[in-house]
Amino acid sequence: MKSRIAEDYNATAGIYDMRYREEQGLKIGFLLNRVRLKDGDTVIDAGCGTGLLLEAVSGRAKTWLVGLDSSIGMLQEARRKGVEADLVLGDIESMPFRDCVADAVFSVSVIQLADDPGRAVSEIRRITKAGGTIAISYLKSAGIECPQAAGIRAAVHASETMKDIFITGFRED
Numbered sequence: 001m002k003s004r005i006a007e008d009y010n011a012t013a014g015i016y017d018m019r020y021r022e023e024q025g026l027k028i029g030f031l032l033n034r035v036r037l038k039d040g041d042t043v044i045d046a047g048c049g050t051g052l053l054l055e056a057v058s059g060r061a062k063t064w065l066v067g068l069d070s071s072i073g074m075l076q077e078a079r080r081k082g083v084e085a086d087l088v089l090g091d092i093e094s095m096p097f098r099d100c101v102a103d104a105v106f107s108v109s110v111i112q113l114a115d116d117p118g119r120a121v122s123e124i125r126r127i128t129k130a131g132g133t134i135a136i137s138y139l140k141s142a143g144i145e146c147p148q149a150a151g152i153r154a155a156v157h158a159s160e161t162m163k164d165i166f167i168t169g170f171r172e173d
């Protein structure tokens with residue numbers, strides 16, 4: 001299943017931005033308007049795709065940006081566009097990052113693709129520093145239960161116009 005998802009994104013990476021830049025841009029703006037980033041922060045985007053969120057963040061603060069995705073094609077497209085971030089091929093359910101490494105972790109429209117969305121959220125919590133920012137969205141149409149992870153204090157935001165449910169908050173301990 002995971003390799004099939006990666007293959008599908010590999011095959012469509014070149015037209016992803018043309019199709020989805022506007023839709024994803026609204027979701028990314030929604031999340032960025034609800035979090036605070038500081039110069040010097042380490043920011044990880046889990047399931048970064050072609051780097052739309054990384055591009056938006058680099059225009060706002062002088063952060064160290066890292067994008068992780070399971071599709072090499074999406075990462076190559078991000079690189080081709082000149083996204084200024086370290087790009088890592090990996091799985092959101094088992095990320096190759098140390099515990100408590102990021103000041104902020106984002107994940108936009110990704111966790112519904114995971115085998116276990118709850119595990120993806122636990123991984124996001126694991127790599128976030130205590131007190132660090134967590135900002136996630138996932139597709140309503142996937143019909144998954146809102147994933148809970150112990151140790152995250154978060155608010156859930158529904159939007160009438162956007163296709164995602166949004167979760168913003170911070171790691172408690």
Ligand SMILES: C[S@@+](CC[C@H](N)C(=O)[O-])C[C@H]1O[C@@H](n2cnc3c(N)ncnc32)[C@H](O)[C@@H]1O
Pocket residue numbers: 002005006009020024046047048049050051052053068069070071074090091092093107108109110113114
């Ligand atoms: C709908 S796209 C969203 C991309 C980006 N976050 C955005 O907002 O434009 C979903 C992304 O999740 C990635 N993805 C799917 N399953 C993944 C997994 N298990 N680990 C990491 N990335 C995954 C896909 O390769 C794809 O780039």
